[in-house]
Amino acid sequence: MAQEEGGRLAEVRARVAASHGITDLAHKLHFYDRWAPDYDQDVATLQYRAPRLAVDCLTQALPGPPHTALILDVACGTGLVAAELQARGFLQLHGVDGSPAMLGQARARGLYQHLSLCTLGQEPLPSPEGTFDAVLMVGALSDGQVPCSAIPELLRVTKPGGLVCLTTRTNPSNLPYKEALEATLDRLEQAGVWERLVAWPVDRWELATSELEVAPGTSARDGFISGIVYLYRKQQATQVEG
Numbered sequence: 001m002a003q004e005e006g007g008r009l010a011e012v013r014a015r016v017a018a019s020h021g022i023t024d025l026a027h028k029l030h031f032y033d034r035w036a037p038d039y040d041q042d043v044a045t046l047q048y049r050a051p052r053l054a055v056d057c058l059t060q061a062l063p064g065p066p067h068t069a070l071i072l073d074v075a076c077g078t079g080l081v082a083a084e085l086q087a088r089g090f091l092q093l094h095g096v097d098g099s100p101a102m103l104g105q106a107r108a109r110g111l112y113q114h115l116s117l118c119t120l121g122q123e124p125l126p127s128p129e130g131t132f133d134a135v136l137m138v139g140a141l142s143d144g145q146v147p148c149s150a151i152p153e154l155l156r157v158t159k160p161g162g163l164v165c166l167t168t169r170t171n172p173s174n175l176p177y178k179e180a181l182e183a184t185l186d187r188l189e190q191a192g193v194w195e196r197l198v199a200w201p202v203d204r205w206e207l208a209t210s211e212l213e214v215a216p217g218t219s220a221r222d223g224f225i226s227g228i229v230y231l232y233r234k235q236q237a238t239q240v241e242g
């Protein structure tokens with residue numbers, strides 16, 4: 001039995017490691033199309049906790065009763081973030097993703113009021129300025145997925161005073177992306193368009209896909225990689241430029 005479980009974990013690690021190696025967006029989205037039917041089971045095997053961590057962070061800061069908040073889940077995948085939000089009473093959920101098959105899984109979950117196909121970095125979000133009380137993007141900020149240049153688009157569709165919650169991994173191969181991301185986040189803060197409320201480093205983010213990702217001297221422990229959750233509040237009156 002334990003041998004079977006070990007074999008399954010090795011299989012999932014190999015699959016996810018292959019996905020991390022894809023840096024071309026079109027290839028990555030095709031990869032997600034093929035992965036969609038097995039995604040939930042595979043990330044459970046990896047003990048992927050990002051949706052829960054991000055939703056915990058966001059919902060502690062969101063004012064007002066949960067059912068009144070309109071929330072956009074960007075790169076929603078199969079809808080794991082929506083499941084966490086619904087469990088806390090958030091019911092007005094919209095989602096976008098660049099993979100039709102991942103969106104199909106999200107639709108089958110039945111938790112989103114609207115789902116749209118949208119490739120971040122190539123096209124705008126399909127919503128007017130200032131629509132959402134909160135915007136989340138979980139598990140999609142890395143090479144070959146959502147480029148840092150798409151961050152202002154998240155801000156555009158957020159209401160003045162609304163919240164934006166983002167996650168990224170802090171394992172060695174993602175550190176150059178994380179650095180570029182933080183430069184973008186800081187530049188927007190210096191421009192006065194939003195303020196950082198939280199930067200929450202998390203040790204046990206998900207199981208590493210290889211020993212190389214658990215770098216000596218980092219905070220990763222027990223075969224886990226680390227990650228980080230950011231929470232920002234959009235200023236009341238801002239002009240968002242790309």
Ligand SMILES: C[S@@+](CC[C@H](N)C(=O)[O-])C[C@H]1O[C@@H](n2cnc3c(N)ncnc32)[C@H](O)[C@@H]1O
Nearest residue numbers: 032075076077098099119120138139140145146
């Ligand atoms: C690791 S999954 C995360 C899904 C979900 N947020 C979760 O945490 O389970 C990454 C998702 O981002 C989507 N994605 C990656 N790059 C994208 C892009 N540029 N535009 C839209 N979706 C993208 C993929 O199709 C995939 O569904």
